[in-house]
Amino acid sequence: MPLTSHAVTAYIRPFIDSNVRNRLDKMSVIPAIPASFQPVHKVIRNYRNTTIAHSQSTLVMPLPVAILDDRGKGVDVMGVSVTHQMPLALAEHFSDLIRTVEDIVEEATQPVLDRLRTWLNAQDPAAIGSWQLPVINEARDADFTSAHRRKRTPQFTMYWRDWEQERM
Structure with a gap:
């Protein structure tokens, strides 16, 4: 899927x-x-x-599923989606x-x-060497947001897991 x-x-x-x-x-x-x-x-x-x-x-088809115990008594509920490829x-x-x-x-x-x-x-090699390069940003996973909009200057953000922060 x-x-x-x-x-x-x-x-x-x-x-x-x-x-x-x-x-x-x-x-x-x-x-x-x-x-x-x-x-x-x-x-x-x-x-x-x-x-x-x-x-x-x-x-x-989203469905609520009732979880029953051995006596048929409802003990929990969860959501399940059935999908067809x-x-x-x-x-x-x-x-x-x-x-x-x-x-x-x-x-x-x-x-x-x-x-x-x-x-x-x-193109002259010197001219090519002066071209603006794409911007590569990096940030922690905790700073992830999907709200950024693409700009004219090519930019890419790589998100990293902060292992040190997680150990604390």
């Missing part, structure tokens, strides 16, 4: 609105998904919205869709890569 969820989320991400990038299906340089793959694309998009992202489909036949079609979209994007971006490579080849 985690691999399926990640694949669905990663695939659909370029097709939904974002604050940091344009939608793939709205870019004029990217051809449309072939008609033969449109039904699979639609199913995957709906699966992401109703099952992976929001758990609103009949493929997910993406069927194998759909997963195989999804895999084909991913390969097709990768090929479409690769072909559409090839001219840009060629121009960038030509431009890069013409």
Whole structure:
């Protein structure tokens, strides 16, 4: 389930609105998904919205479970979610869709890569050495927050477990 969820989320991400990038299906340089793959694309998009992202489909069933003792008396309660994986036949079609979209994007971006490579080849080593490097931050696990928004300057934060603090 985690691999399926990640694949669905990663695939659909370029097709939904974002604050940091344009939608793939709205870019004029990217051809449309072939008609033969449109039904699979639609199913995957709906699966992401109703099952992976929001758990609103009949493929997910949260249940309260009563724990009983030997006499049948209720002693505890816990929550359980029953989920159904993406069927194998759909997963195989999804895999084909991913390969097709990768090929479409690769072909559409090839001219840009060629121009960038030509431009890069013409750059002076001193100029390249003066380019701003990505910022790598580090912080303790206890300082983790998901509230940070990506900035224009590439930044990445690595979180570390503070073993010394845990021993205290």
